[in-house]
Amino acid sequence: MNISFVNTTQSDADTLVAIRIAAMRESLERIGRFDLQRARDRFLASFDPALCRFIHVDGVRAGFILIRPQVDRWLLDHLYILPEHQGKGVGAAVLQDVIANADAQRMPIRLCALRGSASNRFYQRHGFVQTDEAEWNIYYVR
Template sequence: MNITFSNTTQSDADTLVAIRIAAMRESLERIGRFNPQRARERFIASFDPALCRFIKVDGVQSGFILIRPQVDRWLLDHLYILPEHQRKGIGAAVLRDIFASADMCRMPIRVGALRGSDSNRFYQRNGFIQTDEAEWDIYYVRQPCESKAES
């Protein structure tokens, strides 16, 4: 499995929204909150193409990621894999790449997951620890690992 990342532009917004809706649909329907228009508006309101990358697996567009660097942490704002590409290890491989960069910068990573979504178990399996909850979301953080040279 060869995972690569490619830049996004403002003109990719509709494609990214479609990926987001496809990836979240089942979880949102489960809690009675599926609304494609709201999903689109929420994404477009904060979309920054400079921070967003398409995820390609063996040349096939499979999802996208958007990380917002902040002063004291990185916010993993979006990580969506299309349903037909889920449960193949792509998300975990993408996280390993992010973790390597975050560890070099000694930055924690924060992420939120929709309550009741399978993504909660995914983030927990991949080293995130729950920090708090809101009405619709559960929040996690992953602390940077020390390098073996420093141990």
């Protein structure tokens, strides 16, 4: 599996929203929180194309990642893999790369995951520890 990253631009916003919705829809529907417009608005409100990269696997777009470097940590704000690419090690390979880079800079990584989503187990398997929770999200650090 050859993973590469491609920079995004403002014109990619609709494509990124579509990837986010495809990746999260099942989890959101399961907890009764799926709302297409809210999902779109929440992403676009904080989208920064300079921080976002498409994830390509063997030349095919498989998802995207957005990391917000902060003074004392990295915020893994988005990591979405399209459903047809999930369960194949893509997310794990991308996350392992992020972890290696953060460790090299001695930076903790923070993130949140939707309550009830399989992503919670995914992040826990990769060494993330729960620090807090809210009505819809669980917060982690590594």
